[in-house]
Amino acid sequence: MDDTILRFFNGKYMFIDYAKIMVQAGNGGNGCLSFRREKYIPKGGPDGGDGGKGGDIICEADSQLQTLLDFRYKKHFKAKNGQHGQGANKFGKQGDDVVIRIPVGTVVTNVETGEIIGDLTEKGQQIIIAKGGRGGKGNARFATPTNQAPRKFEEGRPGEAFTMQLELKLLADVGLVGLPNAGKSTLLSRISAAHPKIADYPFTTLIPNLGIVRYRDQHSFVVADIPGLIEGAHTGKGLGIQFLRHIERTRVLVFLVDVQAHDMWEEISTLRNELKEYNPFLLKKPWFVIVTKIDLLADGMTDQAVVLDQQNIKWCPISSVTGEGITDAIQTMWELLQTQDKNEFDTID
Secondary structure, three states: OOOOOEEEEOOEEEEEOEEEEEEEOOOOOOOOOOEOOEOOEOOOOEOOOOOOOOOOEEEEEEOOOOOOHHHHOOOEEEOOOOOOOEOOOEOOOOOOOEEEEEEOOEEEEEOOOOOEEEEEOOOOOEEEEEOOOOOOOOHHHHOEOOEOOOOOOOOOOOOOEEEEEEEEOOOOOEEEEEOOOOOHHHHHHHHOOOOOOOOOOOOOOOOOEEEEEEEOOOEEEEEEEOOOOOOOHHHOOOOHHHOHHHHOOOOEEEEEEEOOOOOHHHHHHHHHHHHHHHOHHHHHOOEEEEEEOHHHOOOOOOOHHHHHHHOOOOEEEOOOOOOOOHHHHHHHHHHHHHOOOOOOOOOOO
16 A cells, blocks of 8 residues: 555545655764965964754644645655865854645654654644754864864764654544444534535545534634544544544544434444544543434434433434534534543544
């Protein structure tokens, strides 16, 4: 499989949330071996300058970027080397840094060591991911009272180089989780201005969608529609684990189940088990259940709703078609968000 996960949909590249790139910081310039030579000054002493530091590789979070698409086509980044030192105690110029702009919400990892270098969650946040090499010392640095004409100098140090993994995790307050065709996209289009693709077949949603929900004209929060999960998603089945990562940053989870489901509680248990297998920490998030498509039942809710009450689960019945229950669902989302520290679930190890 290509290092980059790419979704091709409706003839267009839509979303890339994973990439690997090679980074090479600049090497430091060599120190200079030089002696002052002027008329009438035959023994002017050492005057070799130091080499310049190599340029760094820097990542910066850019709110204008939404995907890692650019890294499908450009995978190698190299900073400039520092210039060598010169005579007359002239220091070499420092190499220019390279700034790599990535979407807000991107986790940067050293592939070779597995170390997480940085997690850029704020606009404009920067982190040095590969440091340039130190410039070498010129021979003027080694002069002493007993060695006034040193011929010693240092070569510049090499810059850091490694393969870097970029992993984009969407930043949202509420995550909609459900089996394929549970009504997540329809709900998102109803409560926000987002326009996800909606159709009556599984896996309509192939990319995560975000929508801003207005609450009482004074507040707002972000809701993410995650592509449908199936049993075994944590092992890569269905759309695989590439979208489970987007649930990690949400503060509240909403499990959507179709009112016509054969066994609502079994579906909820399946979804929660997939999250547990992917990352047990996810089950610590506050959550509730939305029962969708209640407009399809002529006689109202089925007896399965009693099971939800018996499990002491907070739940809301809704119809995204008629609008029934939508206000209550938004109210519940908002109330759960108010119980959470905004930064409590921002980062998951």
